[in-house]
Amino acid sequence: MRLEAITWERLGDLLAERLLDLTPADGSPWPRVAVDGAPAARPGDLAALVAEALRPRGRSALVVGTQGFLRPASLRLEHGHQDVEAYYDGWFDTGALWREVFGPLEPGGDGRVLPDLRDPATDRATRSPYVQLPPKGVLLLHGPLLLHHWFPFDLTVHVRLSPAALRRRTPESEQWTLPAYERYEDETAPADSADVLVRADDPRHPAWNG
Template sequence: MTNLVRVVAEALVREQTGAPLRVGVDGICGAGKSTFTRALVKEVESSGRPAIHVDSDGFHHVRDRRRRNTVDQARGYYEDAYDFDALAELVLRPLGPGGSRRYARRVHDLVTDAVITDDTATAPPDAVVLFDATFLQQPRLEGLWDLVIYLHSDEEAAVERGVDRDADALGGRESARAAYDARYMAACRIYLAERQPRERASMVVDNSDPRAPVMVRLP
């Protein structure tokens, strides 16, 4: 992965907007977004440019909101998992041109379900700010990313990685696979059909095999 991540980092470092560079790392559940983003942060930092990873775990809705749609689990996850309005107003707009550069590092604690209102920081003006999550190219975030990297993965490979990762939290492999079928991957299929995120992205990496990712499109 290292050589490809270096190529991506070099492309990001070349981008100059006069404000922090807002980069979304998009892709279906299990595509390897967090691992890829952490590696990318290290490569950007090694170039001498500051890098910030805003953790998507801190931008979920509270549990009751996430689980309010008991009829259609997939649609419920797609529409209610993440607080993208908070991401837009408290992170992406302040980091954009003319913004204060003061951003929320998180608005929610996923473990305790507490709402967080006082965890903020100020980004350096030349920072590369990365946020990785599913569904980043929804209309409410349109125009707020400077670049979007779409991490493609075959669905079967992504599900296997997701089940491996989440089995303990979801009650075992069988329960995890059922959750992916009914909720998580089913929501990703809605997103792919409605938004065509691969086609919209600035950059595309095929991460079906994380040991040998392939560059598909550079900006």
């Protein structure tokens, strides 16, 4: 696969332009976009850039991070603080994401999305108000391991780090999560399955194939 060097700002602009012409296949008036990547790849930064690039183009966007939809600590840490299986399949409240984020954006939905559910630091409900996303407004959901949950995305972007870069840029306290990303590569192959691939081994000089 041939990748082209690009700046982050230019990448945000190109993705925003692509989204202007994106029509969901299921008839929903709200395009739903995944910005997938390990925390060390900083997918949330790219999601924010795309949202910023959409504004002057007259398109609303809502950035939602899966970190705001963690399951309660009593559930996700039931088997310990460093259980790889739980991290891979049980840390994020996919039911709440379906109910509060994707459900309102289905055809016939009301467009009222809950931007977060639980504060990851306090493990308490955030009680954030719902956000009304207007028709043609774009959902930008960012977080790790997104592409193996069968969410109804209309465009998927994978921000990839090589195994060496992922290990280098992951804090020591989170190194235990690395086997989950190895499994993700083996089972989901996100670099191959995503619509857009971004290589971010050098955070100053990304490359992409879109």
